[in-house]
Amino acid sequence: MLDSVLGGLAVVLAWPAIGYLFLGVLLGLYLGAVPGLSGLVGMAILIPLTFTMEPGAALAFVLGTFAVTTTSDTIASVLLGIPGTAASQATILDGYPMAVKGQASRAFGAAFTVSAMGGLLGALVLGLSIPLVKPLILSFTQAEFFMLSLLGLTMVGALSGKSLLLGLAAALFGLGLSYVGYAENGALPRYWFGATYLLEGLPLIPVVLGLFAIPELISLAARGSSVSEVPREQASGGIVTGILDAFRNWWLVLRSTAIGAYVGMLPGLGGSIVDWAAYGHAVQSAKNKEEFGKGDVRGVIAPETANNAMKGGAIIPTIAFGIPGSASMAVLMGAFMMHGLTPGPEMLTTRLDVTFSIVWMLAIANVAGALILMLLARRIASLTFIRGNLLVPAIVTFVFMGAWLASSDIGDWVVLLVFGLLGYLMKRGGVPRPPMVLGLVIGPIMENALFITNSVYDGLEWLARPICLIIAALIVLSVLLAARRRRPAPIEDGKADSDAQETHPTMSLIATGFLLMASVLALVPTFSWPSDVGQIPMLTFIPLTGLALLALWQRSRAIGQMRTEGYTRVSIRSEWKDVGLLYLWWLGLLMATLAVGQLIALPVFVALYLLSRGGYPWWTALLYAGGVWAFLYLVFDRMVAVFWYPSLLFQ
Incomplete structure (x- = not known):
């Protein structure tokens, strides 16, 4: 074993492999920092360039790019409130509020430190787990995958925003969006409105950029001031403070690493829920939860540790069993095979040195990427103090071209603008957006898993499987804990919550009413569809209708109480005028x-x-x-x- 470990290190340190590793790191940092680009795009571009390389150099080049995209994706999440990649969505909840407070440097210091730690520990988990993972992975059937997806969705819905009802409703609405286009297991298109563009479903990137980027662009353009609401001279918490935060929360880092590494092993789920699982754990295990969603550094530390540790875990089923857990892993497996490396038992026996070279590459790339970004962090953070009118054109370019990468169709921009309007309404109405995105991402996985489970088992007997029972208990526990720590959602104008920085009562009613109306309209056709096509949409929209009704009643009562207490109505006419002018642009x-x-x-x-x-x-x-x-x-x-x-x- 030691010979294989040292042999793997020798492969990495040999020239030109080490040079290509650092070149890949630089490219990966760029790809992760630009919303819409990703490690998948980078690897797809780079793999053809490796045809003439030696296997060690080729793997170093590709893995260097792959390893660090979840380090640099923090930049967009903190500066703009836009997820740089799918694995950095949870970072927005506390990272962006920290930037607004003038603490972007502190957020970067903490994030880049734990990214290196998570990457190192994730690589260590990969090395130590190789002999142990087979029984763990093989114990998960589609029933467990469905329940695990449901757990992730429930945790995010329960922990987002201040209203438990609206958080869960937003998660279900996101699931509903995932049903657009052809069903996973049927030949009937759903909710496509006669537009061929929608037959393959809603593209993720334009939806995410619309929900998160467009509302922040509207606010930035309307203010005309910088992202930070605090003058540069009054900004608190520098890079060193963030680094110390990371070490002070070492126990959270270790727990988040374990979550990232072992959730990453599960094919199809890792990148979708790993940051949310870590964030949810951080909130539920914290003694003082009041600052989460308002700029708590722990809300940056947990997801950033987990999404970097996840890379090591995600490689395990790929190299051990030839099971790629995601599109990125499939491309990576293609690179292995192109250079004569066949994933499977051979990688754990006769080619063990190659497997350990992968471990070393991940570890070195993560540390190198974090150090490079740490050197640049102060200059990157200074962007939060630049006038908004100077930033908006550059951000518009990034956002619109990021959306265009989805399918290079003008429909990408239409989806971007439509969901931008919806995202702004949700932000001002106090409806959390992150659960909706997770629902859209995880919906096809859940639908396919439930279809296969129902085909294999009679009725609900699969719920009696031990792992399913454990996950079901965790789902109930997460909802109960969230309900216990929640007060009824305040909707006073101008008050901040984790997702809607300025919740407006009228907007709140409109947003909740929209969820109710959309749910009812989407539910009606499900009764006439075949069961394999209509079952899971029906199971989604019936509870969504109930949750939206309860939330609408709750918010109507709150507004009525505010009026009896002398609430002064604040006009939103001028605000929507600004929105309209930007949309004309x-x-x-x-x-x-x-x-x-x-x-x-x-x-x-x-x-x-x-x-x-x-x-x-x-x-x-x-x-x-x-x-x-x-x-x-x-x-x-x-x-x-x-x-x-x-x-x-x-x-």
């Missing part, structure tokens, strides 16, 4: 893209926005627009080779 961008394509439309949008809304001189607007064009051309055209929209004027 974005609709203009969409129409310009139809006419001349993104390479012209986006730089022109940037220049006009800076001139009219920012009040900047023409030369600043011209330089900024030129930089945007160069970025689009070099990154999206030459590197990513994106399919641009075929404009009407320049075909």
Whole structure:
């Protein structure tokens, strides 16, 4: 065993493998930092470049990219409130509020430190677990996968926002969104409204960017000020404070590592729920929970540790059994096989040195990535103090091009704008958005798992399986604990909660009413569908209707009580005027893209926005627009080779 460990280290340290490892780390940091790009995109681009490389150098290049995307994805989560990748969604809940308080440097210090620790410990778990994991993985059938998905969804719904009812309702609504398009196990399209674009389902990236990025863009543009509401001189908590926070919470780091590594082993689930599982555990195990969702550093430490430790766990079923647990793992397995490495028992016996070289690559890449970002953290955090009108054009470019990567269809931008409006309504109405995203991600997994489970077992006898019973008990316990620590959701105008920084009573009623109306309309057709297509939508929308009704009643009572106590109504007319003006800008961008394509439309949008809304001189607007064009051309055209929209004027 020791010979294999040292042999694996020798493979990594040999030139040119170590050079390619660091080059992969740099590329991975960039891919994780840009919303919409990811380790999957990076590996898909890089693998063809490894054809002529030695196996060790090729693996180092690909694994260096793969390992650190969940380290740099923290940047967008903290600075913009946008998940850089799917595994950084939970980081938003406390990371972005820390940036608003002027504590972005502290958040980065903690996040990058625990990312390195989680990556190292995850690699250690990978090395130690290789002989032990087979019985654990094989003990999970589709019944356990369904229950584990339900646990993740329940925990996120129960812990998000201040209303338990709305949190669970948002989770179920997200599940409902996952049913758009063809069913997992049937030939009948659902909720596609005659649009062929929706037959394959709602694309995840435009939905996530719409729900999280567009509302923050609206707020940033309306204020015109910086992301941080605290002046630079009054900002508290630097990088060193964040590093010390990480070490002070060492026990939480260890527990989150265990969650990340072992949840990561479960094919199909790891990246979807690992950050939420760690965040939920951090909240439920904390003695003082009041600051979670308002900028508690523990809310950054737990998910960032887990999503980096998850990488080590996720590789185990891939190399040990040839079972890729995600699209990224499937691409990685393809890279292994392309260079003559066949996943399976061989990787645990005759090629054990190669397996340990993977462990070393993950460990070194995580430490290197964290150190690089730590050196840049202060400059990155300074972006939170730049005027909003100067940031908005750059963020719009990132967000719209990130959405375009979903399917390179103009429908991606339509979905982005529609869900942006919904996200703003949910934010102002106090309806948590993270559970909705998790429901959308995990819905197909749950539906497929339930279909297979029902095919194998008679009735509900699968619920009697020991692991299913344990998970069911955890589901009930998480809901009871969440209900116990919750007060009825306050909706006073101007008060903050974890997802809606300025919950407005009228918006709250509209958002809750929307959930109720959408649920009822979606429930009606399920009664006429075949059982294999309509069963799980029916099981989703019936409880959603009940939860939305209860939430609407609860909020109506709260507003009535506020009025009797002398509540002064705050007008939202001027606010929606700002939203409408911004949407006119974005609709203009969409129409310009139809006419001349993104390479012209986006730089022109940037220049006009800076001139009219920012009040900047023409030369600043011209330089900024030129930089945007160069970025689009070099990154999206030459590197990513994106399919641009075929404009009407320049075909």
